[in-house]
Every structure is written in C-alpha cells, then in structure tokens.
C-alpha cells in the first residue's frame with residue numbers, strides 16, 4: 001500500500017547525484033522539481049544550480065523543470081538557471097506534466113529520471129508515469145540553518161549559566 005509512495009532512490013542532495021553514471025546507463029533526460037529540490041522555496045537560481053545545468057547540457061543530457069508553482073516563478077527560475085524547458089502549474093502528482101516534460105525533451109519513461117523533494121506529489125507522480133524517481137532532502141533556507149545553529153550555541157551557554165547559578169545557590173546555603 002505505502003509502496004506506491006516509495007522513491008526508487010533517496011539522496012541527501014540533488015547536487016550529489018551521479019548524473020554522469022546515469023548518462024552512461026542510457027538516461028537522456030532529467031525532470032527536476034524546483035522549490036526545495038534545486039534551491040530553497042522561492043529562491044532564485046544560485047551558482048550551484050547554474051553550474052549543474054550547464055554541466056548536464058554539456059554532457060548531452062536534456063533537462064526540464066516541472067513545478068506546481070505559478071508561471072512567473074518557474075519561468076524566471078528557468079531563465080536564470082539556463083534550463084529553458086519548463087512546465088508551471090504542473091499539477092503533480094497528475095501524470096500529464098511528466099508526459100509533457102518528456103515530450104519537450106524528446107525522451108520516454110525508460111530513459112528519463114525525475115528528482116524531487118516531496119513523496120505525495122513528486123515521487124508519487126513520477127512512479128505513476130513510470131519514471132525512475134529520486135527523492136532528495138528538502139533544502140532549508142540558510143537563515144533557518146543559522147537560527148538553528150544559534151539556538152544550539154545558546155543552549156550550550158545556557159547550560160553552563162544554569163549550572164553556575166545552581167552551584168552559587170548551593171554555596172549560599
């Protein structure tokens with residue numbers, strides 16, 4: 001029952017996927033979710049994303065973005081990232097977006113892979129479309145990481161602060 005949501009593979013990040021190996025195995029097209037798969041939600045294309053697409057295209061790989069987000073977001077990202085094939089309002093997990101993406105790339109379900117961060121939209125849709133799916137961990141915005149780090153540091157400081165308070169109180173008795 002739950003297996004329909006299982007990805008074929010899962011990795012920490014889009015940026016550690018061995019695309020070269022997939023190419024050698026005959027894969028010719030990669031469909032990407034955008035938000036939290038390539039960049040944090042709503043963020044513009046960064047250097048890492050731009051490099052990834054230029055590397056893939058040099059390799060001879062076709063790419064297509066498939067997002068449930070709106071046109072302005074997806075088209076702006078596509079321009080910035082240099083991945084000019086894209087589908088907005090893709091209605092994942094519906095399979096039409098995946099089929100359209102393959103049509104744009106001139107590939108089929110056997111030589112295409114899909115990469116996304118959500119099980120119930122991204123992965124479920126790819127599986128229904130018969131495409132090899134790779135689940136990546138959601139990219140957090142950097143502020144969040146900084147805040148979490150600060151909290152951790154805070155908790156270390158607070159631990160020693162409270163310990164000293166306790167010791168002082170004991171000495172006063």
Ligand SMILES: [Mg+2]
Pocket residue numbers: 033034035036037116117118
């Ligand atoms: Mg996403």
